[in-house]
Amino acid sequence: MNPPPGPWQLPVIGSLHHMVGALPHRAMRDLASRHGPLMLLRMGEVPVVVASSAAAAREVMKTHDAAFATRPLTSTIRTATHDGFGIVFAPHGDHWRGVRKLCVTELLNARRVRSFRGSREDEAGSLVASVAASLLDDEDERKPAVVNVSALVAAYASHATVRAVAGDRIGDSEAFLASLDEGVRVVAGFSLPDLFPSSRLAHALSGTARRIEAVFREFSMLMDGVIEEKRARRSGAGDEDKDILDVLLRTQDQEAAGGVPLDMGTIRAVIRDLFGAGSETSSTTLQWAMSELMRKPAALRRAQAEVRGALAGQSRVREDALPQMPYLRLVIKETLRMHPPVPLLVPRECREPCRVMGYDVPQGAMVLVNAWAIGRDAASWGPDAEEFRPERFEDAAPAVDFRGADFELVPFGAGRRMCPGINFGVAVTELALASLLFHFDWELPGGARGGLDMQEAFGITAGRKNDLWLQAAVHVPANP
Ligand code: HEM
Structure with a gap:
């Protein structure tokens, strides 16, 4: 056995102490810079292999994709x-294969996505109207009006x-969305019982299971309605x-x-999966795109001139x-390079012993693929990898x-489990x-x-920690 290298471990918590105080994708990139593009960690009892370079991602999601599916x-x-x-x-198997086929060929194919264009355009119209309305709501006329971009694009x-x-x-769409939001939150991250699966104490201490059950019971009731x-x-x-x-009921x-x-x-x-996988990822991308554009006035001006032209x-x-x-x-591509909304992708598991x-x-x-680290790897992207520069794609x-x-840019993953909602x-x-x-x-406030x-x-x-508030002024009024 020649396990991947990794940092030293403590008896019970494994490598968790190396992760304290930093977000997991950032801590894992720092560890990978010392231990290599394929490293082995232990989160409590769980062995975790992390791929942190384009070459390692290719091995996991292409060469050995079936073993990690x-x-x-x-x-x-x-x-x-x-x-x-x-x-x-869903675990790999007939159920997943059938549902995935349904998603790819029926629910989310390009033709179906085009057919939702009318409702998307309506919703974009409502977004514009809500920005305009929040400008009017701002009572203090002496100060330029500010808008909570995060809240509006999330809605x-x-x-x-x-x-x-x-x-x-x-x-009751508000209750439905609130319940969904809560569901996504409880499933996110590593919870205590996940790290110590065999510890009854961890289960007893953690209210996570009860909370998840309650959230999902409520969601199921709303869904049935x-x-x-x-x-x-x-x-x-x-x-x-x-x-x-409609397609699901017909099927x-x-x-x-x-x-x-x-x-x-x-x-x-x-x-539930389509809501969970679809809405927060798109909203996160929008928030980072606006944030990066605000820090790069030349890119903002170019994008705006193009759209208005x-x-x-x-x-x-x-x-x-x-x-x-x-x-x-290109602005969206560059945003997804620097801010992949799911920075470690969705975890996979090794189905059979495998040499990588x-x-x-x-x-x-x-098995985690650190898409965030890969998107900022100077070996693939050059010395300006940390700079937001959409022109790099030109x-x-x-x-x-x-x-x-292209394994240097994997915000949607790759291979059999790649995002079908792209x-x-x-x-x-x-x-x-x-x-x-x-x-x-x-403008920035x-x-x-x-x-x-x-x-x-x-x-x-990995969304923004704090809401993005920006100053806005109307250029083209929204439709009445
Ligand atoms: C910017 C938007 C999005 C990003 C960045 C994104 C990213 C991802 C990632 C990283 C995965 C895991 C891939 C892997 O394991 O290799 C995934 C899986 C998935 N995504 Fe997305 N996603 C986005 C939007 C959507 C949308 C809009 C939908 C559907 C409405 C969707 C549905 C799914 C589903 C169903 C899976 C699971 C596929 C499987 O396990 O077979 N995603 N997505």
Whole structure:
């Protein structure tokens, strides 16, 4: 046995003490700079192998993709999925294969994502209207009005996702979104019982399991209400598929989804997974894109000039104009390079003993790919890797993309478990960014350019720790 190298470990906590006080993806990058691109940690009882370079990521997600195509079933995930597996945390096997096929070929393919364009454009219109409304609400006329960009884009991404999944109306959509938000929060991160799976004490001490159960019970009840409402509105065989839930219910009626029986537990779980995986990731990307643009006035000006040029004479952003905005696409790509919303990707597990880069990875080890470290690796990106420079995709790295073939840029992962929501995520993000840049001029409050707080929050997604507040002024008024 030749295990990957790693830092020294303590008897009970393993390598956890090396992670204290820093966000996991940052602590792991620092450890990798000392121990190498494939390293072995122990989080409590759990062996964790971390890939931190493009070459190591290629080994995990391409060369040995089949060996790493399952997810660890931690106690948090077990509790969260006791009702049934959707896709994100489903173990490798027939259920996952069937649901994934359904997602890729039916629910999230490019044609289906295009068909949700109308509701996305409506939601982008509402986003613009809410920015304008919060400017009017600001009572003190002597000071320039400030807007909580984080809150508004988070609401936009949630609503755009809800509408793609469940159509126009959800009875109590605020309660639904709040419950979903809570669900994502409890599943995120390493909880105590996950690190010490065999310790009854840890289970007794941790209220996580009870909290997860309560959150998911509530979510299931709300979900059942949405499904029943939808069923009542569907009239029968000739119904058109307007949203993802329509497709799921039709598939259920046809009694086969690539061999996977679509019971209610699976439908609930798939919907929960699509909400969970889709909304926070897109919102996080938007918030970082706006943050980085505020720190790079030249990039902001160029993106804004492009958007306004492409839409000259128009009063709102329509998706069919987005192909005329190539720089905007580079801004999003550069944002995903520096701020992959899921910095360690979704954990995988080693299904069989496997030799990677000359090291033995033990069966059962959790495997993390540090997409955040890989996106900032000077070996791949050069000495300015830490600088936000969308132009690098025009000069230094024109061919590099995030669609799973280039391992130096893996915000959506790669291989069998790669994100199937990439088209949807990019569409939601591009439309909102174009809308914010078209309708408003943006400034940092007080004009303090260098000083924008860029701290990240702890969690499975690395969003901003503190909300992004910006000064805005209307350039093109929103439609009445
Ligand atoms: C900027 C937006 C997004 C980012 C950065 C992102 C990122 C990711 C990542 C890193 C993974 C794990 C990949 C791996 O293990 O190799 C993943 C999985 C997944 N994503 Fe996304 N995602 C985004 C948007 C979406 C959207 C909009 C949806 C659906 C509405 C979605 C649905 C999923 C699903 C279902 C999986 C699990 C796939 C599986 O386990 O087979 N994602 N995503």
